[in-house]
Amino acid sequence: MVKKVAKDTIKEWLADFSSRGILYGPISGEDRWGKITELNKMGNSFTTVMSPKEIFLPQDQSMFSLNIKDKTNDVSDNTTKLTDRAVLWGMRPCDAKALSLIHRVFNENDYHDTYFNALWESFIKIAIGCTEHLNTCFCTSFEDGSPFGIEGADILATEAEEYWILESITETGDNLVIDFEDATIDEIDEITEIKSKVIESIDNKVPVNIKDKLWNNFDNEAFWAHIGDRCISCGICTFVCPSCYCFDINDEIIDKFARRYRTWDACQFKNFTLEASGHNPRQTQLHRIRQRMMHKLSFFAKKYEDIQLCVGCGRCIRECPVNIDIRQVAMEAEHLTKI
Numbered sequence: 171m172v173k174k175v176a177k178d179t180i181k182e183w184l185a186d187f188s189s190r191g192i193l194y195g196p197i198s199g200e201d202r203w204g205k206i207t208e209l210n211k212m213g214n215s216f217t218t219v220m221s222p223k224e225i226f227l228p229q230d231q232s233m234f235s236l237n238i239k240d241k242t243n244d245v246s247d248n249t250t251k252l253t254d255r256a257v258l259w260g261m262r263p264c265d266a267k268a269l270s271l272i273h274r275v276f277n278e279n280d281y282h283d284t285y286f287n288a289l290w291e292s293f294i295k296i297a298i299g300c301t302e303h304l305n306t307c308f309c310t311s312f313e314d315g316s317p318f319g320i321e322g323a324d325i326l327a328t329e330a331e332e333y334w335i336l337e338s339i340t341e342t343g344d345n346l347v348i349d350f351e352d353a354t355i356d357e358i359d360e361i362t363e364i365k366s367k368v369i370e371s372i373d374n375k376v377p378v379n380i381k382d383k384l385w386n387n388f389d390n391e392a393f394w395a396h397i398g399d400r401c402i403s404c405g406i407c408t409f410v411c412p413s414c415y416c417f418d419i420n421d422e423i424i425d426k427f428a429r430r431y432r433t434w435d436a437c438q439f440k441n442f443t444l445e446a447s448g449h450n451p452r453q454t455q456l457h458r459i460r461q462r463m464m465h466k467l468s469f470f471a472k473k474y475e476d477i478q479l480c481v482g483c484g485r486c487i488r489e490c491p492v493n494i495d496i497r498q499v500a501m502e503a504e505h506l507t508k509i
């Protein structure tokens with residue numbers, strides 16, 4: 171289903187969701203994602219530092235809580251589920267694809283992450299096609315990467331000069347846009363032309379198919395030391411990354427209320443692999459940065475049909491305080507002699 175919607179109508183549509191308290195997106199001036207209470211508070215998802223991951227996997231998420239005051243064992247399940255299905259506007263296609271990868275990992279075999287799934291199912295996800303891009307974007311280097319990709323979204327919205335084109339991808343998307351006017355052949359052609367121009371202009375030369383090359387150079391200390399020596403272990407790259415999903419679980423008691431909660435964790439932190447015995451299998455930053463790069467471009471691809479755990483959003487490149495650039499690492503890895 172492909173619909174054409176006037177720009178003013180889109181604004182009214184989103185304003186209606188907002189007035190009903192069910193509109194989410196990038197919050198202007200906050201570099202974060204959350205509820206949009208007024209439409210003029212909708213930010214630009216293109217430049218938001220954090221990814222929409224925090225909507226589905228919050229940085230701090232209660233798993234269950236317990237009132238121990240009266241010793242009643244009153245355990246409440248904190249599976250977050252919105253009562254009215256909400257609309258998430260503004261995810262970029264790379265972010266939507268990254269979240270679909272997390273969804274896959276969190277629903278593997280018999281494991282189903284009820285906390286993630288409850289939030290995932292609570293949202294109708296509208297991705298925005300990228301009619302512009304940053305010089306750190308490299309989504310098209312990946313086999314199925316595109317600034318107009320549809321994986322993980324219910325609707326893809328693409329902006330033309332005078333209107334938006336809404337392409338519904340799922341039945342949920344169909345139901346949301348069904349009342350809008352169908353796009354004409356000419357309007358679909360105009361959007362196709364816009365898409366082609368953007369796709370051609372994005373860097374598609376990053377050699378991301380290097381799973382075996384990295385695998386065979388796991389012990390190449392010189393190669394990894396050259397990156398690890400610069401890394402300061404801040405973890406920013408993992409926190410801004412839309413496809414990093416590691417978390418830690420802790421319990422706390424405050425004023426006789428107890429809760430179990432999970433928080434984002436990062437393979438770049440020294441304590442991430444610290445064992446109770448005191449032994450740490452990843453003792454230096456060389457080991458930790460190697461783990462991140464290997465997971466992104468080798469381990470995941472070996473496990474999941476050559477799909478990388480990187481979508482080319484470029485956030486880690488933009489935010490790393492010491493300019494470690496995953497594109498550069500891939501290019502240097504490609505020239506290692508051990509194949």
Ligand code: SF4
Pocket residue numbers: 268407410411412413414466479480481482483484485486487496
């Ligand atoms: S470019 Fe960096 S932040 Fe973006 S998906 Fe890849 S590893 Fe994650």
Ligand code: SF4
Pocket residue numbers: 400401402403404405406407408438459489490491492493494
């Ligand atoms: S953002 Fe840069 S310095 Fe910080 S942990 Fe990641 S690679 Fe290392």
